[in-house]
Amino acid sequence: MSVASEADAIRTSSVAKPRPRWSRNVSSKIAAIPMILTALVVFLGGTIWTVVYSFTNSKLLPRANFVGFDQYERLWSQNRWLVSIENLLYYGVMSLVFTVVMGFILAVLMDQKIRFEDTFRTIMLYPFALSFIVTGLVWQWILNPEFGIQGVVRDLGWTSFTFDPLNNPDTVLFGLLIAGLWQGTGFVMCLMLAGLRGIDEDIWKAARVDGIPTWKTYVMVIIPMMRPVFITTLVIVASGIIRLYDLVVAMTSGGPGGNASQVPAMYVYDYMFQAQNLGQGFAASTMMLLSVLIVLIPWAYLEFGGKKHG
Amino acid sequence: MKLSKMTALLAMSVAMPAMATELEVTHWWTSGGEAAAVAELAKAFDASGDKWVDGAIAGGGGTARPIMISRITGGDPMGATQFNHGQQALELVEAGLMLDLTDVAEANNWKGIVNPPSLLDACTVDGKIYCAPVNIHSPEWLWISNKVYEDLGIPVPTNWNEFVESAPKVREAGKLPLALGDQPWQSNLAFGAMQIAVAGLDAWKAVNVDKNMDVAAGEEYAKVFAAAAEARELAKGSAVQDWNQATNLVITDQAAGQIMGDWAQGEFQVAGEVAGKDYTCLLGLGLNEYISTGGDAFYFPKLDDPEKEAAQKRLAALLVSPEVQVAFNLKKGSLPIRGDIDMGAANDCMKKGLEVLAGGNIVPSGDMNWSPDVQKLNEDLMVEFWKSDMPAADAHAKWVENLKSGL
Numbered sequence: 001m002s003v004a005s006e007a008d009a010i011r012t013s014s015v016a017k018p019r020p021r022w023s024r025n026v027s028s029k030i031a032a033i034p035m036i037l038t039a040l041v042v043f044l045g046g047t048i049w050t051v052v053y054s055f056t057n058s059k060l061l062p063r064a065n066f067v068g069f070d071q072y073e074r075l076w077s078q079n080r081w082l083v084s085i086e087n088l089l090y091y092g093v094m095s096l097v098f099t100v101v102m103g104f105i106l107a108v109l110m111d112q113k114i115r116f117e118d119t120f121r122t123i124m125l126y127p128f129a130l131s132f133i134v135t136g137l138v139w140q141w142i143l144n145p146e147f148g149i150q151g152v153v154r155d156l157g158w159t160s161f162t163f164d165p166l167n168n169p170d171t172v173l174f175g176l177l178i179a180g181l182w183q184g185t186g187f188v189m190c191l192m193l194a195g196l197r198g199i200d201e202d203i204w205k206a207a208r209v210d211g212i213p214t215w216k217t218y219v220m221v222i223i224p225m226m227r228p229v230f231i232t233t234l235v236i237v238a239s240g241i242i243r244l245y246d247l248v249v250a251m252t253s254g255g256p257g258g259n260a261s262q263v264p265a266m267y268v269y270d271y272m273f274q275a276q277n278l279g280q281g282f283a284a285s286t287m288m289l290l291s292v293l294i295v296l297i298p299w300a301y302l303e304f305g306g307k308k309h310g
Numbered sequence: 311m312k313l314s315k316m317t318a319l320l321a322m323s324v325a326m327p328a329m330a331t332e333l334e335v336t337h338w339w340t341s342g343g344e345a346a347a348v349a350e351l352a353k354a355f356d357a358s359g360d361k362w363v364d365g366a367i368a369g370g371g372g373t374a375r376p377i378m379i380s381r382i383t384g385g386d387p388m389g390a391t392q393f394n395h396g397q398q399a400l401e402l403v404e405a406g407l408m409l410d411l412t413d414v415a416e417a418n419n420w421k422g423i424v425n426p427p428s429l430l431d432a433c434t435v436d437g438k439i440y441c442a443p444v445n446i447h448s449p450e451w452l453w454i455s456n457k458v459y460e461d462l463g464i465p466v467p468t469n470w471n472e473f474v475e476s477a478p479k480v481r482e483a484g485k486l487p488l489a490l491g492d493q494p495w496q497s498n499l500a501f502g503a504m505q506i507a508v509a510g511l512d513a514w515k516a517v518n519v520d521k522n523m524d525v526a527a528g529e530e531y532a533k534v535f536a537a538a539a540e541a542r543e544l545a546k547g548s549a550v551q552d553w554n555q556a557t558n559l560v561i562t563d564q565a566a567g568q569i570m571g572d573w574a575q576g577e578f579q580v581a582g583e584v585a586g587k588d589y590t591c592l593l594g595l596g597l598n599e600y601i602s603t604g605g606d607a608f609y610f611p612k613l614d615d616p617e618k619e620a621a622q623k624r625l626a627a628l629l630v631s632p633e634v635q636v637a638f639n640l641k642k643g644s645l646p647i648r649g650d651i652d653m654g655a656a657n658d659c660m661k662k663g664l665e666v667l668a669g670g671n672i673v674p675s676g677d678m679n680w681s682p683d684v685q686k687l688n689e690d691l692m693v694e695f696w697k698s699d700m701p702a703a704d705a706h707a708k709w710v711e712n713l714k715s716g717l
Contacts, residue, residue, distance in 0.1 A: 059683065060401035061383065074715070079708075080690045167549055255492045255551070258693030273376035275686030276401070 047289065054282035062278055071283035081284065084262040091173050091263075092241040095180050099237055100230070102181065103188025108218065110189065111196045121193070124186035132183065136250025139179035140166065166252055169260035176251060176261060183247075184240070188233055195229030196222070228303070235299045242291055245269070264288050331621035333389030335608075336365035336381075338374035341554075343576040347642035351444075354634045360621050363389070372495075382407055387611030389618060390625055395432040395443055395607035396677030402609070403435045409610040414623045415439045420630060425649040426603055426667070432678045433607060441607040442626040444635075445644035448601040448663060449571040449675075450503035452592040453578070457563045458485055469596030470507055470537075473567060477544050480566045488544035489556040489565035494693040496553055498685070500569040501538055501692050502676060506602070507595035508534045511673070518679045521717055527710045535702040535709075541569075542696050560589070569595070575659050576643045585658040593662055601666050604675030605644065684716035 057067045075081055106124065110117060127135065142148045145164040153161040165175035199222055207217040223230070245265035248254065252261045264284060272281030333355075339348045345366070352362035365388055367374035375398065378391050382402055393399045402408055415421065415430075424430045424443060433441040452470065459466045459476070462483055467473040477487040490496060506514045513530035516522040525531070548565070550556050557577045559565035568574065575591065583589050593599045608629055610622040628634055635646040640655055645663050653664060666672075676685060691712060695705040 059681070060379065061405055078687075078690070079694060253493075253551075256549075256697075258492070258494065258497070258697040259690070270686060271683075273379075274372050275683045276379075276398070276681070277683040277686075280683070 050282050051286050051289075054279060054286045056279050058278040058282070060276040060278070067279075071279045072287075074280065075283050075287065078267075080259055080262060081264070081267055083259050084264045084267050087173060087261060088241070088244065088263050091176060091180075091244065092238070094173075094177055095184075095241055096234070096237055098177070098181055099184050099188045100233060102185050103233070104192045106185065106189040107192035107196055110193055121190065124189055126186065127183045128187040130183065132246040133250045135179050135183045136247045139175070139182070140251045143175050143178075167256050169256055172252055172256060172261045176247060179247060179251060180244075184237065188237065191229060191233050191236075192226075195226040198229075199225055231299055231302055235295060238295045239292055242288060242295070330359055330361050331617050332361045332363050333618065333621050333625060334363040334365050335390045335392075335625075336367060336374070336378050336388045337392035337606075338367050338369070338371050339392070340366050340368045341576075343580070343641060343643060347638050350637040350641055351629065351634065354628055354631075354637070355625055358624065358628060360624060382611050387613060389613070389622060390608050390610050392606055393441070393609055394604060394675075394677045395429060395441055396604070396675060396679075397681050398677060399441070399609050400435065400681075402611075403440045407611055408440045409612050409619065409622055410438050411440060411442065411610065411623065411626050412438045414442075414626045418627050418630060423648045423650060424630070425647070426670070426672045428603055428672070428674050428678070429605070429607075429647055432674070441609045442629045443605060443607040443647045444629050445639055445642055446601070446603050446605040446647060446667070447571055447573060447644050448593075449499045449604065450506060450569075450594050450600070450602060451572055451574065451659075452503075452567055452569055452595045453557065453560055453574055454567045454590040454592065455560045455563045455565070456588055456590055458483075458566045461563075466590050467567075467592075467596070469592065470504075471597070473595075474540060474544070477566070485563075486545075486548055486559060486565040487567065488541060488548070489550070489559040489568040490545040490548045490696065491553045491556040492549075492551045492693075492697075493553065494689040496556070496570075497692040497696040498689045499571065500541065500696070501534075501688075502602075503569050503595060504537055504541065505531075505534050506600055506673065507597040508537045510598060511600060514673065517713070518676075519674065521713070523710060523714055523717075526713055527706070532702070532706060535706045538695070538705075539702040545696065572645075572659070572663060573643060575657070579643075579657070591659040591662070593666060599666050600671045600673050601645075601663060602673045602675045604677055605647070680713070681716050684712055687712040687715065 053062050053064075054071055055068060056063060056065050057070065058065070110120060110124075114120070130138075143164070143166050145151065145162075145167070150161060150163045153163070165171040165178075203221060203225070204217070207221060212220075243265055244263050248261055248263050248266060254260075254262045254266055265288065268281050268284045268288065271277050271284065335351075337348060339345060348364070348366070352364060355362040367377055371394065375393070378388070378393075379402065381388060382391075383405075387407070399408065411433075420430055420439065421427070429443040429446070430439065433439050433443060452473065454466060454473070456466050458480060462476075462479055464476060464479065467476055473487075480487045490500060509517075509530040513525055513528075516525040517531070548556065548559070550559065553570055553574070554577055556565070556568050557570060557574045558581075560568050561578060561581045561583060575585070578585070578589055585591060593601070608626070610626060613619055613622070630647070632648065632651045635648060636651050636653065639646045639653070643660065645660070645667055646653060649668060653660070656664065680688075688709065691705060691708055694700060
């Protein structure tokens with residue numbers, strides 16, 4: 001407040017003779033310096049440093065011995081890396097589609113002016129308060145064939161019942177997906193609900209006057225109007241998927257069968273720290289950064305570039 | 311309760327003589343037997359007038375080493391830390407972050423007593439000694455459940471070939487021929503054991519010591535990969551994660567055998583089984599009786615405090631001393647690093663190891679020959695090979711490529 005009023009005071013006092021651009025709002029500019037420095041040095045500086053050193057043959061300690069694209073060539077010839085990317089693609093597409101669809105449907109149901117809405121919203125959002133490690137451990141137990149769902153159903157009498165997704169290389173990604181959806185859907189629902197609440201009542205009245213069925217109003221009118229919410233949701237969910245790590249570590253540690261649930265972030269960690277090969281780890285993390293940018297840049301363009309989409 | 315304990319501890323620490331220097335020692339020995347072995351070290355160090363501050367890191371070497379390394383490179387070094395002797399700490403030594411122990415080694419004649427001498431070579435960089443070896447662990451053992459074979463009415467195999475021949479009968483009886491955990495290092499260990507057993511010493515040395523890549527790509531090693539592909543069939547249906555769960559399958563007679571290091575005998579002991587009666591151990595898979603001399607060593611990061619440096623040197627000397635070696639290794643189930651001490655209390659399998667060690671049938675370990683990077687690449691390859699239907703020739707080609715990246 002005081003900063004703003006001071007700035008106002010400066011502005012009013014200098015109405016007659018406009019001061020040079022740089023000296024306007026001096027105090028707020030000074031106040032922003034720590035934040036700007038942090039952003040430049042820690043985030044941007046760290047990122048650039050990592051990218052630069054991904055072109056070196058650094059082992060345990062970073063060394064500026066440049067080897068061109070060697071680390072990247074090696075990275076893309078590693079079967080484990082390719083499998084990781086494939087796993088992440090499958091998991092990512094399924095996770096993205098299911099969280100957004102389920103989150104939207106839940107939000108629509110929640111938006112029907114139901115009783116105890118607050119209670120339901122809290123219940124749905126609760127899993128989001130848990131870390132992925134806790135989520136992963138909980139679901140590892142629930143999906144455990146001896147103690148989890150399979151065990152309980154067998155104890156009830158269906159002795160041939162089999163539900164063991166985590167120990168089968170073909171189904172392990174679905175096991176991860178179940179836990180991921182349980183954790184993330186509530187959050188998407190809340191974003192969607194906020195979007196739905198932002199739609200003007202008059203739109204609904206107009207649709208009702210024209211006799212348009214409710215489902216059609218949602219699909220043809222509401223969803224297009226909620227475009228910014230959808231884009232924000234997609235970006236948040238997608239960047240979360242790319243850095244998927246703790247859920248896998250807690251549930252399967254990359255197995256079964258060696259690499260049926262390997263993900264890129266695990267490759268980065270293993271090669272940076274276990275294999276003592278920083279260069280290789282940096283190259284892999286640079287590829288991850290690149291994929292995050294591929295998600296972020298179109299979003300930033302839509303959000304900040306083209307004002308008309310606002 | 312807690313408060314009174316704390317007060318007591320505080321009183322104790324105040325009452326400690328001013329001479330005592332505290333040293334924090336980090337390691338990844340957290341299982342029952344391992345913790346008991348570490349306690350022996352701590353006891354000996356405390357008795358000598360200094361204070362051992364235990365810094366155990368749970369989760370195994372793969373979890374612990376990154377923490378240790380980042381503490382050393384990040385400017386928060388501990389007093390002493392465990393590594394496997396070999397190349398794991400090589401760069402830290404080269405960067406000048408580790409204390410030179412050459413004077414301790416000379417004062418205590420390490421060159422004369424450490425057996426095999428290759429252990430000390432693994433601690434030596436540019437003629438200076440940087441670590442104190444404490445034990446030897448050999449991975450090339452085949453552990454067999456005698457009961458499985460008694461039930462089948464066939465003699466217990468005495469080598470790998472007989473073991474493979476007997477496998478179909480074991481399968482018919484509804485049992486698993488070979489137990490193998492899911493963790494990547496276990497597949498790599500099994501392959502390492504088969505290397506020296508199947509390819510023989512000469513080929514092994516040519517590849518791992520002289521780094522002859524023609525031999526690595528050659529016929530001898532094609533045989534190893536063929537044998538591993540065979541073993542992979544025997545391990546089908548083994549759905550456990552940790553090595554001790556796999557060992558437990560052998561102990562409970564659900565599986566006929568497991569390829570695992572000598573640390574597995576701790577599990578048999580805890581289960582009350584007797585070597586020769588309940589289980590059989592075949593060194594070098596019963597084909598080539600060689601021990602690879604991997605193991606653990608302590609490194610001492612450079613500290614600014616001269617008092618602490620003196621304490622570090624005292625600890626280094628203590629770790630190699632005869633009394634500590636006997637007490638520690640009996641608890642740990644590993645072989646001592648000096649041949650001049652009495653290990654009369656050892657069990658049959660351990661004695662066999664000591665015998666081979668004394669006979670000089672020893673080879674350097676993977677940690678000494680290859681960088682952690684190459685080992686990780688091979689781990690990734692081996693777990694894929696053992697757990698899928700990857701053709702042996704493809705794995706062989708990829709393996710040679712991995713080795714070449716470390717030349």
